[in-house]
Amino acid sequence: MPNSKPFPSKEADLNSYFQIAVPYLLENRIRLLISQANQDLISLKLEAWNEIFPQSQNSNTKTKTIIQIKDGAKEELMTALRAVYADIPASIWTLEDRNTLNVHERSTTRTPAPVPTTVPIGQVNTSRRLEHTISFTNEDGSSAKPFGVHGCQIWYKIGTPAVDPSELSFMFTDTSSPHIHQFNGEHVGKNVYYWLRWENTRGETGPWSDVVMATITG
Numbered sequence: 001m002p003n004s005k006p007f008p009s010k011e012a013d014l015n016s017y018f019q020i021a022v023p024y025l026l027e028n029r030i031r032l033l034i035s036q037a038n039q040d041l042i043s044l045k046l047e048a049w050n051e052i053f054p055q056s057q058n059s060n061t062k063t064k065t066i067i068q069i070k071d072g073a074k075e076e077l078m079t080a081l082r083a084v085y086a087d088i089p090a091s092i093w094t095l096e097d098r099n100t101l102n103v104h105e106r107s108t109t110r111t112p113a114p115v116p117t118t119v120p121i122g123q124v125n126t127s128r129r130l131e132h133t134i135s136f137t138n139e140d141g142s143s144a145k146p147f148g149v150h151g152c153q154i155w156y157k158i159g160t161p162a163v164d165p166s167e168l169s170f171m172f173t174d175t176s177s178p179h180i181h182q183f184n185g186e187h188v189g190k191n192v193y194y195w196l197r198w199e200n201t202r203g204e205t206g207p208w209s210d211v212v213m214a215t216i217t218g
Contacts, residue, residue: 022042025101041083113150116146116149116206118206120152124212130182132181134177134180136178150175150201152177153198155195156193156195158193158216160193168195
């Protein structure tokens with residue numbers, strides 16, 4: 001599918017682009033399968049642009065109203081061109097077409113999610129009996145998950161601190177903070193030691209967080 005943003009940001013360059021793109025499309029209308037309606041549309045929108053743009057550049061004619069009309073004409077022409085580009089089958093585009101119109105082929109290769117390199121920072125609210133509310137942020141303080149991260153794995157051990165991850169029990173992988181976990185009454189007064197780590201969309205995990213300790217209240 002063609003790039004949806006092929007237009008230069010500077011208006012002088014954009015004007016030059018319009019003067020090249022529309023005639024090129026009309027000249028190649030049969031090969032590019034451009035409908036008569038779209039031909040008429042881009043011709044009409046270019047005509048409106050060519051009438052108002054010089055007025056917006058002339059200090060003797062430039063007014064707020066002229067600028068507003070010019071901005072509207074610009075948006076309408078870009079919208080019309082995007083519609084034309086979207087209608088052209090991908091198989092028809094040539095390298096010359098893409099270079100002339102600055103419409104690049106969209107990559108079909110997805111960038112794999114990176115293995116997480118940061119750690120989540122965990123906090124536990126114990127204000128409700130037999131319940132822990134486990135919240136987490138990224139190590140930079142951001143509430144947003146790192147790029148490519150699916151969720152935060154929460155592991156824990158009740159009673160004594162874990163020395164090795166093999167001592168931990170898996171609780172949950174939560175895609176958003178916080179996670180709420182309820183305990184049985186038999187654990188009232190015991191400490192829970194939490195280890196957290198990010199998991200990406202491919203199931204790969206990052207480094208462990210610092211241990212967070214919280215007491216199960218009764």
